[in-house]
Amino acid sequence: MxxxxxxxxxxxxxxxxxxxxxxxxxxxxxxxxxxxxxxxxxxxxxxxxxxxxxxxxxxxxxxxxxxxxxxxxxxxxxxxxxxxxxxxxxxxxxxxxxxxxxxxxxxxxxxxxxxxxxxxxxxxxxxxxxxxxxxxxxxxxxxxxxxxxxxxxxxxxxxxxxxxKPAPYAERKKKGRYSRTKNYTDKKLEFIKDIESKVLTGKGRGYVNWAKKFNAKQMAKTILFLQEHKISSYEELKAITDERSGKVRQLMDSMKAKEALLAENKKYQKAIVDYGRTRKTFVAYKKSGYSKKFYAEHEAELLIYKAAEEVYKNAPGRKIPPMQELRDEYGRILAEKKAEFLEYAQIKKDMNEYLIAKKNLELLYQQEEEKKEREGRDKRTRNSHQKDVL
The missing domain is CATH 3.30.930.30 (BirA Bifunctional Protein; domain 2)
Known part of the structure; x- marks a missing residue:
């Protein structure tokens, strides 16, 4: 300490x-x-x-x-x-x-x-x-x-x-000194204490095997993380990680849907610009009686016009909204996507710490279960030997 x-x-x-x-x-x-x-x-x-x-x-x-x-x-x-x-x-x-x-x-x-x-x-x-x-x-x-x-x-x-371990604020004395009321118990602190005792137990015999599974520095950070976030059980930690994982998936799906809307909006804007820029060329081509010579001279523009016309034909109701309406919609969707991305990035950043803590606890409890199983097998083996001797 x-x-x-x-x-x-x-x-x-x-x-x-x-x-x-x-x-x-x-x-x-x-x-x-x-x-x-x-x-x-x-x-x-x-x-x-x-x-x-x-x-x-x-x-x-x-x-x-x-x-x-x-x-x-x-x-x-x-x-x-x-x-x-x-x-x-x-x-x-x-x-x-x-x-x-x-x-x-x-x-x-x-x-x-x-x-x-x-x-x-x-x-x-x-x-x-x-x-x-x-x-x-x-x-x-x-x-x-x-x-x-x-x-x-x-x-x-x-x-x-x-x-x-700092005492709850209500129990602190003046000038920052900590105290405990008689027979006081705190579920959160008991949870941390239980984890610490499990880890420190590994410092004795069999520490080499324990060290292969655990990084002491990472485990120390995990315990401090649990203390700071007032997490009182593994179940509570798992509920938090599950909730945040669900939120991350929801935001990812929403951002993908908005990316598709932005791509479609951009396609319509491009079609409007290309159609207006190449319309005169197509009209001239039509007046020429669809001349092969004219087509050869203006092939690039006519191909652009044809692609824009296809976009118009495949649009709902064969009609594309006005350019200003498309631009306003594009800006709105982009702003929503950026806001979702910022939220996604923050949750993802915080969630990594929760996931690391969850994984460390799972490894710790897994070690406890393996130890109990080994002790059970040893006990059964000793009992079996005793029966054979009798």
């Missing part, structure tokens, strides 16, 4: 940018807290000169991109605290490094200092606000804290650690 927090580090009042960086780095690298800097790792910098390297990136950025602003953000700090007794300092530092790498995508230099001076082992991750190439600055987007927590939860799950 790990709690995370993302904080922006500003230039300290009455201090320079360099002094502010050094002050923050000195605290996180404290030898007493990191056991003589034993539990420290870095990316894109050296721990002894990290503040100076951060400063060089800042100078390059401010010289080429823009000047220093008031309340300038110089770096960001991530605090990642683990449950007491659940992890070693070495593993905590390894997870902290992976968290920083995934969150910054390798674009920003960072240091990971694991502190062991408290009951709970915790990481202080400081990453530069300026990219390593000195060309861009990290954007602290609106849901960055949620994204950070999600990555941390996935890493905890991958490494067999527990995950914090």
């Amino acid at each position: 790990a709690a995370t927090r993302l904080m922006a580090l500003h230039i300290v009042r009455d201090r320079t940018l360099a002094e502010s960086l050094k002050e923050r780095m000195d605290y996180t690298e404290d030898e007493l807290k990191t056991e003589q800097k034993r539990y420290i790792s870095t990316y894109g910098c050296d721990i002894e000169t990290a503040d100076e390297e951060f400063l060089l990136s800042h100078r390059e950025y401010h010289a080429n991109v823009r000047d220093i602003r008031k309340k300038e953000i110089i770096a960001y700090q991530i605090r990642q605290s683990f449950k007491p007794g659940e992890i070693t300092p070495e593993k905590a530092n390894e997870i902290g490094y992976e968290l920083a790498m995934r969150f910054t995508k390798g674009d920003y230099a960072f240091t990971v200092c694991t502190h062991t001076d408290k009951k709970h082992i915790h990481n202080h991750i400081v990453f530069n606000a300026i990219s390593m190439d000195g060309k861009k600055k990290f954007r602290n987007f609106y849901y960055s804290g949620i994204a950070l927590r999600r990555i941390s939860d996935i890493l905890c799950f991958e490494n067999g650690l527990s995950i914090i």
Whole structure:
């Protein structure tokens, strides 16, 4: 289990940018807290000169991109605290490094200092606000804290650690602290807990065989997905996927029907234009007594006229609507088709996550059934042997 927090580090009042960086780095690298800097790792910098390297990136950025602003953000700090007794300092530092790498995508230099001076082992991750190439600055987007927590939860799950489950809003205390009323049960949380216990059981004997069927990272995402969408059972998940699959098929059929209408409309518009453009040529051909010489000289136009005439003959009532009416209809159908496509694309995008979650649960429960079947066969075999002995 790990709690995370993302904080922006500003230039300290009455201090320079360099002094502010050094002050923050000195605290996180404290030898007493990191056991003589034993539990420290870095990316894109050296721990002894990290503040100076951060400063060089800042100078390059401010010289080429823009000047220093008031309340300038110089770096960001991530605090990642683990449950007491659940992890070693070495593993905590390894997870902290992976968290920083995934969150910054390798674009920003960072240091990971694991502190062991408290009951709970915790990481202080400081990453530069300026990219390593000195060309861009990290954007602290609106849901960055949620994204950070999600990555941390996935890493905890991958490494067999527990995950914090937020209490329902009505049960939360002030200042974001969570509590549970006595004997409280939540069907949704029990469902998630059941899945987690099944997955974590595979971490023991027979894990190699289990790992062949499951991707731990994908399963972690599935559990978080179920939590976020408040799905309380496999049946509920299946109902959602079935409903969305039906909607996708309905939209596809509707779009195909509209494509056919658009093609027919376009054919009529083309026939009107071609007929009007080649009508005079056909009249002249008719006046020539259907002369072969005239036909040879104007064959292309006469063939176009003939094709347009066929469209008129095959139209309902041998009549094509006026051009303006056709254009208005074409625009209306096209707008409806575009709206359906946008809806189709969104449902398809969301549905992929639901389908992945559904497939992972099916594999998980299939494994459970296979395990029960094997245990049943072993039990029957033992009973059979005992009867033979008697």
